[in-house]
Amino acid sequence: MSEESQKLLLKTSFKSVKTIESIYTGGKVIITEDAKYLITTLNEDIIVTELDTGKQVHELEGDTEIVTTMGVKPDGKHLVSASRSLFLRIWDLTTGESIRTFKAHEAPIIVMDIDASSTLVATGSADASIKVWDIDKGFCTHNLKGHGGVISAIKFHKYNGKWYIASGADDCQVRIWDLQTRSCIAVLQSHVSVVRGLDFSADGKFLISGSRDKVVNVWDWQAKELRATYPIFETLETVGFLEKNVKLAGKFGKNWQDADIFYTGGDSGLIKLWDLKSGKLIKAQEPEKNSKHTISDIVYIQKTETLAAITNDQNILMYSLEQKLERTKQIVGYNDEVVDIAYLGDNDTHLAAATNSAQLRVYNVETQDCDLLYGHDDMIISLDRSKDGTLVVTASKDKTARLWKIDLDNSDHQERFKGAGVCIGHTESVGAVALSQKSISFMITGSQDRTIKYWNLRDLDMDDADEEYRPKSLYTHQAHEKDINTICVAPNDKFFATGSQDKTAKLWNVDSGELVGTMKGHKRGVWCAQFSPVDQVLATSSGDKTVKIWSLKDFTCLKTFEGHTNSVLRVDFLTAGMQLVSAGSDGLVKVWTIKTNECASTLDNHTQKVWALAVRKDEKYIVSAGADSVVNFWQDVTLQEQEDELKEKEELLIKEQELQNFMRKKDYLNAILLALSLEQPFRLLGLFRQVFEARPEGDDSITGSGNVDKILAELSLENLEKLLGYIRDWNTNAKHSDIAQTALHAILASHTSEELVEIPTAKELIDGLLPYTDRHYQRIDDLITQSFIIDYTLSAQK
Known part of the structure; x- marks a missing residue:
């Protein structure tokens, strides 16, 4: 059919083949280390999306409470999520199933971090405590107390073979915890507002902390000394280090190769890159025209050298480091009303x-x-x-x-x-x-x-x-x-x-x-x-x-x-x-x-x-x-449906012709199966009558043909259910009840109660037959017994 004539075909059928839906309503966003999945929170649920295609992989159903934070193992196998219900849930990212749930804190978990070995998760709560958990075994290994307020930032750190945790809170303190001795080894005080970001330099010697007091502090955390304070001139929500990269240095100049560079994001809505030694601004992204958004978090995707800015208007904006912070992609998290x-x-x-x-x-x-x-x-x-x-x-x-x-x-x-x-x-x-x-x-x-x-x-x-x-x-x-x-x-x-x-x-x-x-x-x-x-x-x-x-x-x-x-x-x-x-x-x-x-x-x-x-x-x-x-x-899909309907009619005609041929040849097996698949009870009734009336002399089969008895004994559960339904209907008419009860006799003689009880509607079908059996059916006791056994078996199963 030509496109023009197809256009003139009156449209009567449509199907929804695709949707563009919201995937993010605010909160934590994760991009896995292999840059394969984007994981976002949609109200109380978590959405896992393929980053390249936008295809939804999993919708992890929440517990009716808002998700407060989450983290993914570096190996990408498990996701850990926390909600206002105070429970911590472990999800298998392959299957999308929840494999463990346990209560973690006495107040909601605000931040979490997972260590590089994919073994431990550290959770910081509004109850001012930090706990460390073994993810696979689900038990608490550490309970660290000392902060005087809500934990607002947390970071694992491995240095000289030992594990440490840095934490920040709204008491304006940064604390360093030694996981071997389970003690706080440093309290770093300089900020005058809540600490929102923490990260360690590549050599592990320096710790940076970003706060809503608009400064980044550089700490020699072992010496417990403040080495520098850099004014950023905006309320900060996130800070982090970039890896040293020779390829990038070739594009930006040698200072990139030698410098420790950290990024910041906050209420200016811009990603900014800074030199750790001098505190100078190296590069800031070009402002988006008339944009009013702020940055709530930045995800550093090391594999693709991309910084993803999470904005307060629920968008995820990707900026390429190789292209000097040019915007290369954007993912809309939430559309609000589409007008x-x-x-x-x-x-x-x-x-x-x-x-x-x-x-x-x-x-x-x-x-x-x-x-x-x-x-x-x-x-x-x-x-x-x-x-x-x-x-x-x-x-x-x-x-x-x-x-x-x-x-x-x-x-x-x-x-x-x-x-x-x-x-x-x-x-x-x-x-x-x-x-x-x-x-x-x-x-x-x-x-x-x-x-x-x-x-x-x-x-x-x-x-x-x-x-x-x-x-x-x-x-x-x-x-x-x-x-x-x-x-x-x-x-x-x-x-x-x-x-x-x-x-x-x-x-x-x-x-x-x-x-x-x-x-x-x-x-x-x-x-x-x-x-x-x-x-x-x-x-x-x-x-x-x-x-x-x-x-x-x-x-x-x-x-x-x-x-x-x-x-x-x-x-x-x-x-x-x-x-x-x-x-x-x-x-x-x-x-x-x-x-x-x-x-x-x-x-x-x-x-x-x-x-x-x-x-x-x-x-x-x-x-x-x-x-x-x-x-x-x-x-x-109007044309497609019309073509399918035409095809169905053609197939039906062919099958009906085949049915007539089988009946003519007395090929009862194929005739019965075809009549059942065509859902033609009247044809089936005629077929059973034909067999019954053509019974050879001396034949001791139930239906009039040993082959037909055998066919009824070997029917699938689906066909058996269908046939019993037809027999129940035939049995209500005195003209057909003899054939109906003969077919029923053959079924009861060749199937046990255990087999019949497997039929989903067995009870209704047998009960439906009982009122009509006293007319012709010589083995009514069998039927009543079957009904009783089915009743008993069903109640035992419950």
């Missing part, structure tokens, strides 16, 4: 999403990698794309609309997504935006200030996109009496439509901005409007739970679609304008056939409002997203 989406690229390979944040998120549909586009300084509410997917426009609460040039084939991240201009002029949030359809010549915006603006984009240079470009507004009109929720441009670029909370949709002339007509009829606000790709009609969806189609000639309502149980937030045309797809606050996506007014399919995989819809160009996929932070990809 708008659009496909991008020539082949719709990417998906742009507006998600209650100031950054535009662009997902690779295949790998689920995500790029964050910084520019707005308040939440993005709406977005639209050009016909070719190379230009995206975003409308925001910051009263502006921004243009983005998209070049997905470019390997340079800076060039792939580039700011191409800002539209400034509205006095309130810009809540709706639409680009011209035929070319990139204009765009229309609608705002909470109730005005619409036409922006001239004819002088936009797509080859040399410039963020400083400021499109001119050629006209501004007061359009509605309440907020404007939606704008769409007609396929011919001559008209555009708006929908508002004032319950109306309006049609406007693009060139002059004059009002052409008003569509009145909805009883609540209009959330979305879309032009048909082929007819002169407009579809609107509303808070009154309906979708309406309007004539653009006389602005009358032609059709109303009712079926959603709450506000209908989005609508779009499908199948060359013959169908509609809608999404609502009831969490449902519905596909409608316009000609018949019928709902052809209901897609249900959301738990909250569905705010956004996008249809791929070839219409093979519909994407829905909403308040549950989930993006669902729905595949059109």
Whole structure:
């Protein structure tokens, strides 16, 4: 079937084939030493994801309490997690199963560290104590007390063959513990705020401590001396050393090869690298434009020489040391509400999403990698794309609309997504935006200030996109009496439509901005409007739970679609304008056939409002997203299902022909098995009657054929269950009860009670036969005995 005719096939079946979901809601993040897995906390659960592919490997179900911290053995075999329930759990990372749970402290565990040999885990608690545990055997080896507050940092250290632990707390102290003597050998005091990070230098002689007092202290921990205090000028959340690397030194200069370099992260939201000897700043990452995030932790991935910054807005931003702290990848942990989406690229390979944040998120549909586009300084509410997917426009609460040039084939991240201009002029949030359809010549915006603006984009240079470009507004009109929720441009670029909370949709002339007509009829606000790709009609969806189609000639309502149980937030045309797809606050996506007014399919995989819809160009996929932070990809399987149905019918015809052939040849074994697989009880009854009535003289078989007796004796449990069900039904009719009870006699004679009790519904089937057996059945005692034995066996099993 050609793609065009496939497109015109009315769509009736969809299946959810993929989802983009939240994997991180704050807290500890781990990347395993082999850089294979990303481990994050999602509320009370733990998600294990393949770092390269984004594929979820395990969802480790929590104990209904928030996970406070976790750690992974360096060998990658086990994960240790702690939650507010005060329990410590050991997980097998291969199977994803919990293998041990035990209570660890009298208050929640705040920090933990696992030693290099993958044997011990040290836990620091809010009860001011530190405990060391043997992970595999599950017992406590050390209980270290001395701090006067919540333990906030902890680090194992092996030096000259001995094991030590460094700990920091909100009593502002750093303590060193000798695990051999189980005693505190040093109390290092200098900080005036909670200690948030600890690490030892490569030679093991120096300890650095980072605190919220905005300084890093360098300690000679054996001499118990403070060697240096470096002001970092930001509240610190993490510090750590980088390994000395000759390869990196070649890129950054010799000072990298000789220096001990440590990193810091905190409320500036920037990763910074410092020289231990001089305390000088060697390198800081370039700030993300208009970003307001802070860094809560940094994960150093030694294998790939990458620093992963964990931000307070639940993103994981990867910066390459080899590329001088350039951002190379970002993983979005939590999407919040997804309020708008659009496909991008020539082949719709990417998906742009507006998600209650100031950054535009662009997902690779295949790998689920995500790029964050910084520019707005308040939440993005709406977005639209050009016909070719190379230009995206975003409308925001910051009263502006921004243009983005998209070049997905470019390997340079800076060039792939580039700011191409800002539209400034509205006095309130810009809540709706639409680009011209035929070319990139204009765009229309609608705002909470109730005005619409036409922006001239004819002088936009797509080859040399410039963020400083400021499109001119050629006209501004007061359009509605309440907020404007939606704008769409007609396929011919001559008209555009708006929908508002004032319950109306309006049609406007693009060139002059004059009002052409008003569509009145909805009883609540209009959330979305879309032009048909082929007819002169407009579809609107509303808070009154309906979708309406309007004539653009006389602005009358032609059709109303009712079926959603709450506000209908989005609508779009499908199948060359013959169908509609809608999404609502009831969490449902519905596909409608316009000609018949019928709902052809209901897609249900959301738990909250569905705010956004996008249809791929070839219409093979519909994407829905909403308040549950989930993006669902729905595949059109109508053609596939029709082909499967046709194939099933053909196979059924062939099997029925085979059944007739077997009966003609008196091949009872294959005939009985085929009749059971075809689920044709009437054929089976006829077959048993045929055998019974054709009994040869002197035959002492039960059914009339020794072969059939043997077949019944060797039936599988599944087929036996099916046949007993048929026998029960036949037995209720006096015409068939003789055959039914003959078949039952053969089954009871060849199967023990122990065998019958293995059938899941044995009790119901035998009990169902009892009321009808006194009519013809000469061995009713056997059946009652079987029923009693089954009762007894089942109760014994319980």
